[in-house]
Amino acid sequence: MVELKNINSIYHLNNGVKIPCVGYGTFRTPADVAERAVADAIDVGYRLIDTATVYGNEEAVGKGIKDSGIDRHRLFVTTKLWNDHRGYQKAKEAIDESLQRLQMDYFDLYLIHWPANQKQFGEEAAEINAQTWRAMEEAYHEGKIRALGLSNFMPHHIVELMKTAEVAPAVDQIEVHPGWPHVEEVKYLQAHNILVEGWAPLGGQGAKVMTNETMLQLAEKYGKTAAQISLRWLIQRGVLPLPKSVHKERMVQNTQLFDFELSDEDMQMIDRLPNLGGQCADPDDVDF
Numbered sequence: 001m002v003e004l005k006n007i008n009s010i011y012h013l014n015n016g017v018k019i020p021c022v023g024y025g026t027f028r029t030p031a032d033v034a035e036r037a038v039a040d041a042i043d044v045g046y047r048l049i050d051t052a053t054v055y056g057n058e059e060a061v062g063k064g065i066k067d068s069g070i071d072r073h074r075l076f077v078t079t080k081l082w083n084d085h086r087g088y089q090k091a092k093e094a095i096d097e098s099l100q101r102l103q104m105d106y107f108d109l110y111l112i113h114w115p116a117n118q119k120q121f122g123e124e125a126a127e128i129n130a131q132t133w134r135a136m137e138e139a140y141h142e143g144k145i146r147a148l149g150l151s152n153f154m155p156h157h158i159v160e161l162m163k164t165a166e167v168a169p170a171v172d173q174i175e176v177h178p179g180w181p182h183v184e185e186v187k188y189l190q191a192h193n194i195l196v197e198g199w200a201p202l203g204g205q206g207a208k209v210m211t212n213e214t215m216l217q218l219a220e221k222y223g224k225t226a227a228q229i230s231l232r233w234l235i236q237r238g239v240l241p242l243p244k245s246v247h248k249e250r251m252v253q254n255t256q257l258f259d260f261e262l263s264d265e266d267m268q269m270i271d272r273l274p275n276l277g278g279q280c281a282d283p284d285d286v287d288f
């Protein structure tokens, strides 16, 4: 068990690359806000920044990183390949285009945002994911990406990918928050030495996590906010949370997670919460 003291305590990915244990999310942060928000996030201490091509803010995120004045090598930057760039050739283009938009010459982590699925692609789904991965492996060997990963891949997608992959995925970013624990998937990923990143760790925009009665009671008990209880629950499960906020005081609040510990009983009480706004029921059923 790694001892975590603050948001920049590190995990080692399965290829040895170091990653901070809490990151900063940028979904729904519009481009005209993202530059300032990312600079603020870095100012309050975040070093892991999570964006994606589909968020439409890569360029602004890149500018915010430059504005922060922090050396690029002290940051951990993640972006993701969107669904319209699956396949070998398009994936190669997507990587270079994202590098340009973010104004950098490498990513610390690059993810396939969603698996090509059977519903949309039938028999070809696995081959499409394999070809996308092959392009990412080339970029990895060329030094454009320090670690390769997945997002919204369930164990069966990973089993399929591993039939052809030469580089094992280091990360899988999936939805994890109270009321959406993804128990079996987290167990599988951790058993296979794939770090789990939790998206929507506060339940996402407008979710019920932060107003849930049990969460509020626990907040009161520990002298914390429901947001902090939620993030701490992920951390104690070995899941790396990626909270998003455009408000500096909330950015700070979402880092103050290391001066308390949830008891086993309270962890289990959160484990048992009913669905509090889970968004991704089945990645094989989405058609975007």
Ligand SMILES: NC(=O)C1=CN([C@@H]2O[C@H](COP(=O)(O)OP(=O)(O)OC[C@H]3O[C@@H](n4cnc5c(N)ncnc54)[C@H](OP(=O)(O)O)[C@@H]3O)[C@@H](O)[C@H]2O)C=CC1
Pocket (backbone or CB within 6 Å): 024, 025, 026, 027, 028, 050, 051, 113, 151, 152, 173, 174, 198, 199, 200, 201, 202, 203, 204, 205, 206, 210, 225, 227, 228, 242, 243, 244, 245, 246, 247, 250, 251, 253, 254
């Ligand atoms: N791989 C994938 O498919 C996905 C990845 N992600 C990644 O995960 C990140 C986090 O997920 P996201 O959907 O943004 O949701 P989060 O669970 O991080 O919740 C964000 C919402 O909570 C609010 N908030 C943040 N901090 C607090 C606080 N301390 N108290 C009260 N409210 C708070 C924010 O509002 P405000 O900004 O106004 O403070 C925003 O409305 C994303 O930003 C993205 O990087 C997200 C979805 C899917």
Ligand SMILES: O=C1CO[C@H](CO)[C@@H](O)[C@@H]1O
Pocket (backbone or CB within 6 Å): 027, 052, 054
């Ligand atoms: O990261 C995410 C948020 O935005 C996307 C679409 O708008 C989602 O599909 C995705 O999971």
